[in-house]
Amino acid sequence: MKRLSITSAGVALVALAAACTGDIPSAAAPADPALAKGGPSASAAYTVLDVGALLPGTSSEARAVNDTGDVVGFYVSGSTYPYAVVSGSPVTLGGGTGWAVGISNGSPVYVVGHVGLGDFNVPARWSLADPTQPTYLPLAAGETFGFAKDVNDAGDAVGSVNSKAAMWLANGTRIPIATPAGFATGEGRGIDNAGLAVFQFTAQASDRGYVRLASGTLIQMPPVGTDVLSYVNDVSEVANGLVYVAGSTNSGARVSRAVRWTVDAATGAIVATTVLATTGSHGLGVSDAGGIAGFFDTEGAQRIEPFLWRGTNVLKLAPPKGTRDALAWAFSRNGRYVAGYAHSAGRALRWTITAP
Numbered sequence: 213m214k215r216l217s218i219t220s221a222g223v224a225l226v227a228l229a230a231a232c233t234g235d236i237p238s239a240a241a242p243a244d245p246a247l248a249k250g251g252p253s254a255s256a257a258y259t260v261l262d263v264g265a266l267l268p269g270t271s272s273e274a275r276a277v278n279d280t281g282d283v284v285g286f287y288v289s290g291s292t293y294p295y296a297v298v299s300g301s302p303v304t305l306g307g308g309t310g311w312a313v314g315i316s317n318g319s320p321v322y323v324v325g326h327v328g329l330g331d332f333n334v335p336a337r338w339s340l341a342d343p344t345q346p347t348y349l350p351l352a353a354g355e356t357f358g359f360a361k362d363v364n365d366a367g368d369a370v371g372s373v374n375s376k377a378a379m380w381l382a383n384g385t386r387i388p389i390a391t392p393a394g395f396a397t398g399e400g401r402g403i404d405n406a407g408l409a410v411f412q413f414t415a416q417a418s419d420r421g422y423v424r425l426a427s428g429t430l431i432q433m434p435p436v437g438t439d440v441l442s443y444v445n446d447v448s449e450v451a452n453g454l455v456y457v458a459g460s461t462n463s464g465a466r467v468s469r470a471v472r473w474t475v476d477a478a479t480g481a482i483v484a485t486t487v488l489a490t491t492g493s494h495g496l497g498v499s500d501a502g503g504i505a506g507f508f509d510t511e512g513a514q515r516i517e518p519f520l521w522r523g524t525n526v527l528k529l530a531p532p533k534g535t536r537d538a539l540a541w542a543f544s545r546n547g548r549y550v551a552g553y554a555h556s557a558g559r560a561l562r563w564t565i566t567a568p
Contacts, residue, residue, distance in 0.1 A: 257527060257565065257566060257567040258520075258527075258529060258550075258563045258564060258565045258566055258567070259563070259564050259566060260529070260530070260531065260532055260561055260562070260563050260564075261561065261562045261563075261564070262532050262559055262560075262561060263283055263285075263297055263551075263559070263560035263561060263562050264287070264553070264554075264557075264558070264559030264560040264561070265559070266297055266300075266301075266302050267287045267295055267297075267302055267560065268287060268289055269287035269288045269289035269293070270288050270289065270558065271287065271288045271557075271558025271559070272285060272286065272287035272288065272295075272553065272558065272559060272560040273285045273286060273287075273541075273552075273553040273558075273560050274541065274542075274551040274552055274553055274560035274561060274562060275311070275312065275313040275314075275541050275542060275551065276312070276313055276314050276315045276362075276541070276542045276551060277315065277542050277543075277544050277549045277550065277551035277562060278315045278316065278317045278321065278544055278545075278549075279317050279544050279545055279546040279548065279549075280299075280317075281544070281548070281549045281562065281564065282296060282297065282298045282299070282315060282321065282340075283296070283297045283315075283549075283551050283560065283562050284296045284297075284305075284312035284313065284314070284315045284323050284325070285311070285312060285313070285551070285553070285560050286310070286311040286312060286325075287560070288558070291309040291328075292309060292310065292311060293305075293308075293309055293310065294307075294310045294311055294312035294323075294325050294327075294338075295312060296312060296315070296323055296338075296340065296343065297562075298321075298340060303340065303343050304343065304344070305323065305325075305338050305343050305344075305346065306338070306343060306344035306345055306346055307327035307336060307338075307346040308327060308328060308329075309327070309328035310325055310326050310327040310328055310333065310336065311325045311326055311359075312324070312325040312338070313325045313359075313360075313361050313362075314360065314361055314362035314363045314369070315363070316363050316364055316365045316367070317365055317545060318364075318365030318366070320339045320340055320341040321339070321340040321341075322337055322338065322339055322340075322363045322365075322367050322369075323337070323338040323339075323340065323343070323363070324336065324337045324338075324360035324361065324362065324363040324369045324371070325359070325360060325361075326358065326359045326360065326371075327346055327348070329348075332356050332357040333357045333358065333359060334348050334349075334351065334357070334358060335348070335349040335351075335358040335359055335360040335369070335371050335373070335378070335380075336348055336349065336360060337349060337360060337363060337367065337369055339367075347384070349369060349371075349378075349380045349384060349386075350380070350384055350386060351373055352373075352386070355373050355374045356374065357373070357374060358371060358372060358373035358374065358378060359371045359372055359399070360380070361399065361400060361401050361402075362400065362401060362402045362403050362409075362446075363403065364403050364404060364405045364407075365405050366382045366405065367381075367382030368380065368381050368382050368403060368407065369400075369403065370399075370400025370401065370402070370403045370409045370411070371399060371400050372397075372398065372399035372400065375396075375397040375398075375399075376389070376391060376397065376398055377389040377391065377398035377399055377400050377411045377413070378399075378400060379400055379403075379409060379424075387428075389411065389424070390430075391413060392413055392420075392422070392430060392432075394415055394418065395413035395414060395415045395418075395420070396414060396415050396416075397413070397414045398411055398412060398413040398414070399411065399412055401444060401445050401446065402444070402445065402446040402447045403447070404447050404448065404449045404450065404455065405449055406426055406449065406450045406455075406477065407426040408423060408424065408425060408426055408447055408450070408455055408477060409423070409424045409447065410422065410423055410424070410433075410444040410445070410446065410447045410457055410459075411423075411424055411430070411444070412443060412444055412445075417440070417441075417464075418440065418441070419441045419442070419443065419462075420432055420433070420434075420441070420442050421433040421442045421443050421444030421457075421459050422444065423444070423447065423455075423457060423473075423475055423480065425477070425478070425480050426477070429480060431475065431480035431482075433457060433459065433473050433475075433482070434482075435461045435462065436461040436469070436471060436485060436487050437461075438463065439461045439462055439463045439464075439469075440462065440463065440464050441461070441462035441463075442459060442460070442461055442462070442471075443459045443460045443461075443462070443468075443494075444457055444458070444459040444473075445458050445459050445460075445494075445495065445496050445497070446458045446459075446495075446496065446497045446498045446542075446543070447498065448498050448499065448500045448502070448545070449500050449545060450477045451500060453476060453477055453478060454474055454475065454476060454477060454483065455474075455475050455477050456472055456473070456474055456475075456498045456499075456500075456502045457472065457473040457474075457475060457498065458470075458471075458472055458495040458496060458497060458498035458504050458505075458506070458543075459471055459472075459473070459495050460493070460494045460495055460506075461487065467491050467492070468491070468492060468493060468494055469487050469488055469489065469490065469491055469493055470487070470488040470490075470493040470494055470495035470504055470506050470521065471485060471486065471487050471488070471495060472485075472486045472495060472498065472502060472504055473485050474486075474502070488504075488521055488526065490508060490526070492508045492509050492510045493506060493507075493508050493519070494506045494507055494508075494509075495521070496540060496541050496542065496543070497540070497541065497542040497543030497544075497550070498543060499543050499544065499545060499546065499547035500545045500546065500547070501522075501547050502522075503520065503521065503522040503543065503547050504520075504521040504522075504543070505518070505519070505520055505521075505540040505541075505542065505543035505550045506518070506519055506521070506540055507519065507538070507539040507540050507552070515536070515537060516537040516538065516539055516555055517529075517537075517538065518531075518538050518539055518540035518550070518552055518563075519540065520540070520543075520550060520563075520565065522547075529550060529552075529563050531554040531557075531559075531561060532554065532559075532561070534557070535554035535556050535557040535559065536554070536555075536556045537554065537555040537556045538552055538553065538554045538555060538561060539552045539553060539555060540552040540563070541553070547565065548564065548565050549562060549563065549564055549565070550562070550563040550565065551563075
């Protein structure tokens with residue numbers, strides 16, 4: 213389901229540097245011995261769908277996917293517009309311009325993102341039972357813009373308002389999220405059905421990811437070893453009292469490695485930290501089994517490749533023929549679908565994982 217920073221919806225398809233604000237390393241080439249060069253025809257491990265071919269406009273991105281393979285994102289046709297592709301058919305999300313970046317698994321299915329109202333972006337939630345009518349998540353007096361980035365099956369959502377972390381219950385009630393001391397901005401990036409959520413807070417040279425427990429306690433996900441920055445992007449459902457958190461750990465030289473933290477859902481204790489040795493890797497989505505989907509930016513960030521990391525196996529996910537520089541943004545809870553886009557062609561993609 214998740215995701216990195218959202219920029220203004222008024223621009224054309226976002227370049228990688230804008231889409232990953234605060235998490236763009238200069239990376240060395242991959243070095244993992246387990247790294248396999250993937251390809252649908254070579255390994256039969258997955259197939260890839262060009263979601264962008266189903267959409268209007270000049271370009272598109274897929275930002276989230278659920279357990280049935282429904283995809284949400286945005287397409288560009290002058291401005292950016294949110295969309296959902298459900299059972300292989302495009303669905304218009306009402307409200308006008310904006311982005312869709314999170315989708316649930318429940319019934320009804322919820323989608324979250326933002327809608328452009330006047331000069332500002334307002335956090336929005338759609339129900340696929342009636343996708344023409346968005347619900348605008350409330351802003352307080354003096355707040356002028358916001359984004360919703362993920363949603364659980366109940367309709368609870370996380371995101372940001374006026375560059376501060378935000379969380380809303382299904383009924384629209386706003387849950388206060390205090391910014392930890394020393395940080396300037398924050399945003400919610402993922403939420404599960406137990407109410408655990410991941411938040412990213414930023415400050416000059418000391419960005420940190422946090423898990424918010426159902427009790428409301430914020431637990432920092434520390435950088436690994438001598439690294440100085442941590443980023444969180446997604447959280448799994450609770451299983452056997454534990455959750456998995458996907459993100460990355462960065463050195464002062466801004467070299468990134470994908471990381472998975474295993475966290476006790478009740479106490480917040482970090483019981484395991486697993487790092488993908490490949491530099492230039494970013495962990496974006498996590499399945500309930502602990503698999504990680506993300507991307508490498510290698511060759512001095514001149515080439516971008518999506519990957520699927522499960523245990524000791526790391527598989528590159530090839531985009532359709534004729535495209536390159538693809539990113540994986542989200543992973544379904546059941547581990548069957550990965551969503552992203554081909555950066556070079558501006559086409560939303562969905563990979564279906566056919567081999568365990």
